[in-house]
Amino acid sequence: MIQAEEFVEAARNLGFQWYAGVPCSFLTPFINYVINDVQLTYISSTNEGDALATAAGAAIGGKKAVVMMQNSGLGNAVNPLTSLAYIFRIPLLLICTLRGDPQFQDEPQHQLMGQITDKLLETMTVPWEFFPTEAAEIEAVLQRAQAYMKQERRPYALIMRKGTIAPHALIRASIPSRNQGGSAHNGEEKSIFKSNNEQQRVSRYEALERIVELTDSQNTVVIATTGYTGRELFASCDAYGGLRQRSSHLYMVGSMGCASSMGLGLSLARPDLKVVVIDGDGAALMRMGNFATIGAYGGSNLIHILLDNECHDSTGAQATVSRGVCFAKVAEACGYGITLEGDDLMLLDALFAADSNHRPKFGHLKIRPGTLKNLPRPSLSPEAVLQRLMTHIGSSF
Numbered sequence: 001m002i003q004a005e006e007f008v009e010a011a012r013n014l015g016f017q018w019y020a021g022v023p024c025s026f027l028t029p030f031i032n033y034v035i036n037d038v039q040l041t042y043i044s045s046t047n048e049g050d051a052l053a054t055a056a057g058a059a060i061g062g063k064k065a066v067v068m069m070q071n072s073g074l075g076n077a078v079n080p081l082t083s084l085a086y087i088f089r090i091p092l093l094l095i096c097t098l099r100g101d102p103q104f105q106d107e108p109q110h111q112l113m114g115q116i117t118d119k120l121l122e123t124m125t126v127p128w129e130f131f132p133t134e135a136a137e138i139e140a141v142l143q144r145a146q147a148y149m150k151q152e153r154r155p156y157a158l159i160m161r162k163g164t165i166a167p168h169a170l171i172r173a174s175i176p177s178r179n180q181g182g183s184a185h186n187g188e189e190k191s192i193f194k195s196n197n198e199q200q201r202v203s204r205y206e207a208l209e210r211i212v213e214l215t216d217s218q219n220t221v222v223i224a225t226t227g228y229t230g231r232e233l234f235a236s237c238d239a240y241g242g243l244r245q246r247s248s249h250l251y252m253v254g255s256m257g258c259a260s261s262m263g264l265g266l267s268l269a270r271p272d273l274k275v276v277v278i279d280g281d282g283a284a285l286m287r288m289g290n291f292a293t294i295g296a297y298g299g300s301n302l303i304h305i306l307l308d309n310e311c312h313d314s315t316g317a318q319a320t321v322s323r324g325v326c327f328a329k330v331a332e333a334c335g336y337g338i339t340l341e342g343d344d345l346m347l348l349d350a351l352f353a354a355d356s357n358h359r360p361k362f363g364h365l366k367i368r369p370g371t372l373k374n375l376p377r378p379s380l381s382p383e384a385v386l387q388r389l390m391t392h393i394g395s396s397f
Contacts (some may be wrong), residue, residue, distance in 0.1 A: 026163075046293055052085065052310055059092060070099055198343075
Protein backbone atom coordinates (compact mmCIF):
# COMPACT_ATOMS: atom_id res chain seq x y z
CA MET A 1 0.00 0.00 0.00
CA ILE A 2 1.24 3.47 -0.85
CA GLN A 3 0.25 7.00 0.17
CA ALA A 4 -1.58 9.07 -2.45
CA GLU A 5 1.02 11.78 -2.01
CA GLU A 6 3.82 9.45 -3.06
CA PHE A 7 2.36 8.76 -6.49
CA VAL A 8 0.85 12.19 -7.19
CA GLU A 9 4.04 14.04 -6.27
CA ALA A 10 6.18 11.69 -8.37
CA ALA A 11 3.80 12.29 -11.27
CA ARG A 12 3.91 16.05 -10.66
CA ASN A 13 7.68 15.94 -10.97
CA LEU A 14 7.19 14.58 -14.47
CA GLY A 15 4.70 17.31 -15.34
CA PHE A 16 1.35 15.62 -14.59
CA GLN A 17 -0.81 18.24 -12.89
CA TRP A 18 -4.15 17.78 -14.65
CA TYR A 19 -6.72 15.08 -13.78
CA ALA A 20 -10.19 14.16 -15.02
CA GLY A 21 -12.31 11.22 -14.06
CA VAL A 22 -15.28 9.45 -12.57
CA PRO A 23 -14.90 8.21 -8.96
CA CYS A 24 -14.35 4.69 -7.72
CA SER A 25 -13.95 3.74 -4.06
CA PHE A 26 -10.48 2.39 -4.90
CA LEU A 27 -9.55 5.85 -6.19
CA THR A 28 -11.02 7.92 -3.35
CA PRO A 29 -7.74 8.73 -1.54
CA PHE A 30 -6.12 9.58 -4.87
CA ILE A 31 -8.93 11.90 -5.97
CA ASN A 32 -9.10 13.53 -2.54
CA TYR A 33 -5.40 14.35 -2.60
CA VAL A 34 -5.64 15.94 -6.05
CA ILE A 35 -8.70 18.01 -5.08
CA ASN A 36 -7.02 19.18 -1.86
CA ASP A 37 -4.05 20.61 -3.76
CA VAL A 38 -4.91 24.00 -5.26
CA GLN A 39 -2.03 23.66 -7.73
CA LEU A 40 -3.58 20.57 -9.30
CA THR A 41 -6.67 20.43 -11.51
CA TYR A 42 -9.41 17.84 -11.13
CA ILE A 43 -12.44 17.74 -13.42
CA SER A 44 -15.32 15.58 -12.22
CA SER A 45 -16.89 14.25 -15.42
CA THR A 46 -20.32 12.73 -15.87
CA ASN A 47 -18.98 9.67 -17.65
CA GLU A 48 -15.63 8.08 -18.41
CA GLY A 49 -15.68 8.88 -22.12
CA ASP A 50 -16.15 12.57 -21.43
CA ALA A 51 -13.37 12.44 -18.85
CA LEU A 52 -11.02 11.01 -21.44
CA ALA A 53 -12.03 13.56 -24.08
CA THR A 54 -11.69 16.43 -21.61
CA ALA A 55 -8.23 15.23 -20.66
CA ALA A 56 -7.40 14.97 -24.37
CA GLY A 57 -8.34 18.62 -24.79
CA ALA A 58 -6.08 19.56 -21.90
CA ALA A 59 -3.25 17.54 -23.45
CA ILE A 60 -3.73 19.37 -26.74
CA GLY A 61 -3.35 22.57 -24.72
CA GLY A 62 0.01 21.39 -23.40
CA LYS A 63 -1.02 19.83 -20.07
CA LYS A 64 0.08 16.31 -19.20
CA ALA A 65 -3.17 14.68 -18.18
CA VAL A 66 -4.32 11.69 -16.13
CA VAL A 67 -7.70 9.98 -16.61
CA MET A 68 -9.15 8.04 -13.66
CA MET A 69 -12.02 5.58 -13.81
CA GLN A 70 -13.49 2.34 -12.54
CA ASN A 71 -13.17 -0.54 -14.97
CA SER A 72 -16.95 -0.90 -15.07
CA GLY A 73 -16.93 2.44 -16.88
CA LEU A 74 -14.14 1.52 -19.27
CA GLY A 75 -16.81 0.65 -21.81
CA ASN A 76 -17.92 4.28 -21.82
CA ALA A 77 -14.40 5.26 -22.86
CA VAL A 78 -13.96 2.73 -25.68
CA ASN A 79 -15.11 5.14 -28.39
CA PRO A 80 -12.86 8.11 -27.50
CA LEU A 81 -9.96 5.72 -26.82
CA THR A 82 -10.23 4.19 -30.28
CA SER A 83 -11.51 7.07 -32.42
CA LEU A 84 -10.01 10.08 -30.64
CA ALA A 85 -6.86 9.32 -28.64
CA TYR A 86 -5.72 6.59 -31.03
CA ILE A 87 -6.24 8.26 -34.40
CA PHE A 88 -5.19 11.76 -33.32
CA ARG A 89 -2.28 10.26 -31.30
CA ILE A 90 -2.93 11.93 -27.96
CA PRO A 91 -0.89 10.64 -24.98
CA LEU A 92 -2.83 10.19 -21.75
CA LEU A 93 -2.08 8.32 -18.54
CA LEU A 94 -5.06 6.12 -17.74
CA ILE A 95 -5.63 4.78 -14.20
CA CYS A 96 -8.32 2.10 -14.26
CA THR A 97 -9.41 0.24 -11.14
CA LEU A 98 -9.94 -3.53 -11.15
CA ARG A 99 -13.38 -4.21 -9.75
CA GLY A 100 -14.22 -7.89 -10.09
CA ASP A 101 -10.59 -8.84 -9.46
CA PRO A 102 -10.53 -12.66 -9.23
CA GLN A 103 -8.37 -12.30 -6.09
CA PHE A 104 -11.18 -10.55 -4.17
CA GLN A 105 -14.87 -11.05 -3.48
CA ASP A 106 -16.85 -8.39 -5.31
CA GLU A 107 -20.35 -7.54 -6.51
CA PRO A 108 -21.75 -9.68 -9.36
CA GLN A 109 -21.97 -6.77 -11.82
CA HIS A 110 -18.16 -6.52 -11.78
CA GLN A 111 -17.43 -10.19 -12.40
CA LEU A 112 -17.08 -10.21 -16.18
CA MET A 113 -15.33 -6.85 -16.46
CA GLY A 114 -12.85 -7.99 -13.82
CA GLN A 115 -11.96 -10.90 -16.07
CA ILE A 116 -11.57 -8.91 -19.29
CA THR A 117 -10.20 -5.49 -18.28
CA ASP A 118 -6.64 -6.33 -19.33
CA LYS A 119 -7.81 -8.01 -22.55
CA LEU A 120 -10.04 -5.05 -23.41
CA LEU A 121 -7.12 -2.65 -23.06
CA GLU A 122 -4.92 -4.91 -25.16
CA THR A 123 -7.60 -5.16 -27.85
CA MET A 124 -7.58 -1.35 -28.04
CA THR A 125 -3.76 -1.42 -28.27
CA VAL A 126 -3.41 0.32 -24.91
CA PRO A 127 -0.37 -1.11 -23.09
CA TRP A 128 -0.84 -1.59 -19.36
CA GLU A 129 0.74 -2.69 -16.12
CA PHE A 130 -0.47 -2.86 -12.54
CA PHE A 131 -0.49 0.31 -10.48
CA PRO A 132 2.46 0.25 -8.04
CA THR A 133 1.80 -1.08 -4.55
CA GLU A 134 5.15 -0.03 -3.07
CA ALA A 135 6.67 3.44 -3.02
CA ALA A 136 9.92 2.09 -4.44
CA GLU A 137 8.09 0.99 -7.61
CA ILE A 138 6.49 4.35 -8.47
CA GLU A 139 9.35 6.03 -10.28
CA ALA A 140 10.04 3.08 -12.58
CA VAL A 141 6.35 2.68 -13.45
CA LEU A 142 5.98 6.35 -14.33
CA GLN A 143 9.17 6.33 -16.36
CA ARG A 144 7.93 3.40 -18.44
CA ALA A 145 4.59 5.11 -19.00
CA GLN A 146 6.29 8.39 -19.87
CA ALA A 147 8.67 6.75 -22.33
CA TYR A 148 5.85 4.99 -24.17
CA MET A 149 3.65 8.08 -24.34
CA LYS A 150 6.52 10.22 -25.57
CA GLN A 151 7.45 7.76 -28.30
CA GLU A 152 4.00 6.65 -29.46
CA ARG A 153 1.84 9.64 -28.41
CA ARG A 154 -0.93 7.31 -27.28
CA PRO A 155 -2.47 6.32 -23.92
CA TYR A 156 -0.80 4.07 -21.37
CA ALA A 157 -2.84 2.38 -18.62
CA LEU A 158 -2.23 1.45 -15.00
CA ILE A 159 -4.65 -1.08 -13.51
CA MET A 160 -5.23 -0.42 -9.81
CA ARG A 161 -6.18 -3.23 -7.44
CA LYS A 162 -8.18 -2.89 -4.25
CA GLY A 163 -6.35 -1.50 -1.23
CA THR A 164 -3.48 -0.03 -3.24
CA ILE A 165 -3.69 3.48 -1.74
CA ALA A 166 -3.99 4.40 1.94
CA PRO A 167 -6.96 6.60 2.99
CA HIS A 168 -6.67 10.36 2.50
CA ALA A 169 -9.28 12.83 3.78
CA LEU A 170 -10.98 15.42 1.58
CA ILE A 171 -10.69 18.95 2.99
CA ARG A 172 -11.69 21.13 0.01
CA ALA A 173 -14.95 21.40 -1.94
CA SER A 174 -15.11 18.79 -4.66
CA ILE A 175 -16.79 21.06 -7.22
CA PRO A 176 -16.19 24.81 -7.75
CA SER A 177 -18.93 26.98 -6.30
CA ARG A 178 -20.85 29.10 -8.79
CA ASN A 179 -23.86 31.31 -8.21
CA GLN A 180 -26.83 30.05 -10.19
CA GLY A 181 -28.98 32.32 -12.30
CA GLY A 182 -28.18 35.33 -14.43
CA SER A 183 -28.35 33.46 -17.71
CA ALA A 184 -29.61 35.42 -20.69
CA HIS A 185 -32.44 33.13 -21.74
CA ASN A 186 -35.94 34.54 -21.89
CA GLY A 187 -38.84 35.13 -24.23
CA GLU A 188 -37.35 38.31 -25.66
CA GLU A 189 -34.09 36.63 -26.58
CA LYS A 190 -35.95 33.76 -28.23
CA SER A 191 -38.21 36.00 -30.30
CA ILE A 192 -35.32 38.03 -31.73
CA PHE A 193 -33.80 34.99 -33.42
CA LYS A 194 -36.98 33.18 -34.48
CA SER A 195 -38.27 33.28 -38.06
CA ASN A 196 -41.13 30.77 -37.63
CA ASN A 197 -40.46 29.42 -41.14
CA GLU A 198 -38.79 26.03 -41.13
CA GLN A 199 -38.50 25.99 -44.93
CA GLN A 200 -36.34 29.11 -44.91
CA ARG A 201 -33.88 28.05 -42.24
CA VAL A 202 -30.25 28.59 -43.08
CA SER A 203 -28.06 25.74 -44.25
CA ARG A 204 -25.24 24.27 -42.20
CA TYR A 205 -22.74 25.71 -44.66
CA GLU A 206 -24.15 29.22 -44.28
CA ALA A 207 -23.89 28.92 -40.49
CA LEU A 208 -20.31 27.66 -40.72
CA GLU A 209 -19.36 30.47 -43.07
CA ARG A 210 -20.69 33.01 -40.56
CA ILE A 211 -18.80 31.35 -37.71
CA VAL A 212 -15.59 31.59 -39.74
CA GLU A 213 -16.25 35.28 -40.36
CA LEU A 214 -16.78 35.87 -36.63
CA THR A 215 -13.62 34.09 -35.47
CA ASP A 216 -10.07 35.39 -35.40
CA SER A 217 -7.90 32.48 -36.46
CA GLN A 218 -4.92 33.84 -34.53
CA ASN A 219 -6.40 33.35 -31.06
CA THR A 220 -9.47 31.18 -31.65
CA VAL A 221 -9.63 27.40 -31.99
CA VAL A 222 -12.68 25.93 -33.76
CA ILE A 223 -13.57 22.29 -33.06
CA ALA A 224 -16.13 20.77 -35.43
CA THR A 225 -18.05 17.65 -34.51
CA THR A 226 -17.90 14.53 -36.65
CA GLY A 227 -19.98 13.99 -39.80
CA TYR A 228 -21.01 16.70 -42.23
CA THR A 229 -20.12 19.51 -39.83
CA GLY A 230 -16.40 18.80 -39.91
CA ARG A 231 -16.47 18.00 -43.62
CA GLU A 232 -18.32 21.21 -44.53
CA LEU A 233 -16.01 23.32 -42.39
CA PHE A 234 -13.07 21.69 -44.15
CA ALA A 235 -14.72 22.45 -47.50
CA SER A 236 -15.23 26.05 -46.45
CA CYS A 237 -11.64 26.73 -45.47
CA ASP A 238 -9.08 24.03 -46.23
CA ALA A 239 -10.30 22.03 -49.21
CA TYR A 240 -8.94 24.32 -51.88
CA GLY A 241 -5.94 25.87 -50.14
CA GLY A 242 -5.03 29.52 -50.42
CA LEU A 243 -5.80 32.26 -47.94
CA ARG A 244 -8.83 30.45 -46.57
CA GLN A 245 -6.76 27.72 -44.92
CA ARG A 246 -7.26 27.62 -41.15
CA SER A 247 -4.65 25.87 -39.02
CA SER A 248 -6.80 26.81 -36.01
CA HIS A 249 -9.49 24.30 -37.04
CA LEU A 250 -9.85 20.76 -35.74
CA TYR A 251 -12.07 18.38 -37.69
CA MET A 252 -13.28 15.49 -35.57
CA VAL A 253 -13.76 12.35 -37.63
CA GLY A 254 -15.05 10.10 -34.87
CA SER A 255 -15.74 10.07 -31.12
CA MET A 256 -19.26 11.38 -31.68
CA GLY A 257 -20.45 13.60 -28.86
CA CYS A 258 -16.96 14.32 -27.52
CA ALA A 259 -16.34 17.68 -29.23
CA SER A 260 -17.76 19.67 -26.32
CA SER A 261 -15.81 17.77 -23.66
CA MET A 262 -12.57 18.10 -25.61
CA GLY A 263 -13.29 21.79 -26.11
CA LEU A 264 -13.81 22.18 -22.38
CA GLY A 265 -10.42 20.63 -21.63
CA LEU A 266 -8.63 22.83 -24.15
CA SER A 267 -10.40 25.99 -22.94
CA LEU A 268 -9.36 25.28 -19.34
CA ALA A 269 -5.78 24.43 -20.27
CA ARG A 270 -5.45 27.55 -22.44
CA PRO A 271 -7.50 30.44 -21.00
CA ASP A 272 -5.62 32.75 -23.39
CA LEU A 273 -7.49 31.18 -26.31
CA LYS A 274 -11.13 31.38 -27.35
CA VAL A 275 -12.46 27.89 -28.04
CA VAL A 276 -15.50 27.47 -30.28
CA VAL A 277 -17.19 24.07 -30.36
CA ILE A 278 -19.59 23.38 -33.22
CA ASP A 279 -21.88 20.55 -32.16
CA GLY A 280 -24.75 18.68 -33.79
CA ASP A 281 -28.08 17.65 -32.32
CA GLY A 282 -27.35 13.92 -32.48
CA ALA A 283 -23.90 14.39 -30.93
CA ALA A 284 -25.19 16.67 -28.17
CA LEU A 285 -27.96 14.22 -27.28
CA MET A 286 -25.47 11.37 -27.13
CA ARG A 287 -23.39 13.01 -24.38
CA MET A 288 -25.71 15.60 -22.88
CA GLY A 289 -24.17 15.06 -19.45
CA ASN A 290 -21.23 17.19 -20.55
CA PHE A 291 -23.51 20.26 -20.53
CA ALA A 292 -23.44 20.00 -16.73
CA THR A 293 -19.65 19.64 -16.65
CA ILE A 294 -19.20 22.67 -18.89
CA GLY A 295 -21.60 24.65 -16.74
CA ALA A 296 -19.66 23.76 -13.61
CA TYR A 297 -16.12 24.32 -14.89
CA GLY A 298 -16.21 26.26 -18.17
CA GLY A 299 -15.19 29.88 -18.59
CA SER A 300 -16.19 32.69 -20.92
CA ASN A 301 -13.53 31.65 -23.45
CA LEU A 302 -15.69 28.64 -24.40
CA ILE A 303 -18.47 29.13 -26.96
CA HIS A 304 -20.68 26.09 -27.57
CA ILE A 305 -22.76 26.23 -30.76
CA LEU A 306 -25.34 23.59 -31.58
CA LEU A 307 -26.41 23.36 -35.23
CA ASP A 308 -29.67 21.42 -35.10
CA ASN A 309 -31.29 20.00 -38.24
CA GLU A 310 -33.28 17.42 -36.25
CA CYS A 311 -31.65 14.46 -38.00
CA HIS A 312 -28.53 12.32 -38.35
CA ASP A 313 -27.76 13.89 -41.72
CA SER A 314 -24.63 11.99 -42.73
CA THR A 315 -26.11 8.52 -42.11
CA GLY A 316 -29.31 8.89 -44.11
CA ALA A 317 -31.14 11.76 -42.37
CA GLN A 318 -32.81 9.57 -39.75
CA ALA A 319 -34.68 11.82 -37.31
CA THR A 320 -33.26 12.64 -33.90
CA VAL A 321 -35.49 13.53 -30.93
CA SER A 322 -34.19 17.10 -30.87
CA ARG A 323 -37.49 18.58 -32.09
CA GLY A 324 -38.83 18.22 -28.56
CA VAL A 325 -35.70 19.40 -26.76
CA CYS A 326 -34.97 22.96 -25.64
CA PHE A 327 -31.20 22.77 -25.49
CA ALA A 328 -30.93 26.41 -24.42
CA LYS A 329 -32.95 25.69 -21.29
CA VAL A 330 -30.76 22.66 -20.61
CA ALA A 331 -27.64 24.81 -20.94
CA GLU A 332 -29.17 27.50 -18.75
CA ALA A 333 -30.06 24.98 -16.04
CA CYS A 334 -26.52 23.60 -16.20
CA GLY A 335 -24.91 26.98 -15.52
CA TYR A 336 -23.93 28.47 -18.88
CA GLY A 337 -23.75 32.25 -18.74
CA ILE A 338 -25.47 33.01 -22.06
CA THR A 339 -28.02 30.71 -23.73
CA LEU A 340 -29.63 31.76 -27.00
CA GLU A 341 -31.89 29.86 -29.39
CA GLY A 342 -33.60 30.39 -32.71
CA ASP A 343 -33.18 29.91 -36.45
CA ASP A 344 -31.92 33.34 -37.51
CA LEU A 345 -28.26 33.63 -38.45
CA MET A 346 -28.00 36.82 -36.36
CA LEU A 347 -28.05 34.55 -33.31
CA LEU A 348 -24.38 33.85 -33.98
CA ASP A 349 -23.46 37.53 -34.05
CA ALA A 350 -25.26 38.10 -30.77
CA LEU A 351 -23.62 35.07 -29.20
CA PHE A 352 -20.09 36.16 -30.02
CA ALA A 353 -20.78 39.73 -28.88
CA ALA A 354 -22.45 38.82 -25.58
CA ASP A 355 -20.77 39.15 -22.18
CA SER A 356 -21.26 35.92 -20.24
CA ASN A 357 -19.76 37.08 -16.93
CA HIS A 358 -16.92 34.53 -16.84
CA ARG A 359 -19.14 31.62 -17.90
CA PRO A 360 -19.42 29.63 -21.13
CA LYS A 361 -21.83 30.72 -23.87
CA PHE A 362 -24.31 28.55 -25.74
CA GLY A 363 -26.25 29.05 -28.94
CA HIS A 364 -28.85 26.64 -30.33
CA LEU A 365 -29.36 27.39 -34.02
CA LYS A 366 -31.98 25.48 -35.98
CA ILE A 367 -30.83 24.77 -39.54
CA ARG A 368 -32.27 22.86 -42.48
CA PRO A 369 -31.13 19.34 -43.41
CA GLY A 370 -28.93 18.62 -46.39
CA THR A 371 -25.35 19.20 -47.40
CA LEU A 372 -23.19 20.40 -50.28
CA LYS A 373 -22.95 18.50 -53.55
CA ASN A 374 -19.68 16.59 -53.98
CA LEU A 375 -18.78 17.28 -50.36
CA PRO A 376 -15.07 16.47 -49.88
CA ARG A 377 -13.61 14.59 -46.96
CA PRO A 378 -10.65 16.12 -45.10
CA SER A 379 -7.52 15.34 -47.09
CA LEU A 380 -5.34 15.84 -44.02
CA SER A 381 -5.00 12.92 -41.62
CA PRO A 382 -6.36 13.43 -38.09
CA GLU A 383 -2.79 13.39 -36.77
CA ALA A 384 -1.70 16.04 -39.28
CA VAL A 385 -4.69 18.25 -38.46
CA LEU A 386 -3.90 18.04 -34.75
CA GLN A 387 -0.18 18.70 -35.15
CA ARG A 388 -0.96 21.70 -37.35
CA LEU A 389 -3.28 23.05 -34.67
CA MET A 390 -0.81 22.49 -31.84
CA THR A 391 1.93 24.25 -33.79
CA HIS A 392 -0.46 27.13 -34.39
CA ILE A 393 -1.23 27.58 -30.67
CA GLY A 394 2.38 26.92 -29.58
CA SER A 395 1.61 23.69 -27.77
CA SER A 396 3.28 20.27 -27.56
CA PHE A 397 2.89 16.93 -25.80
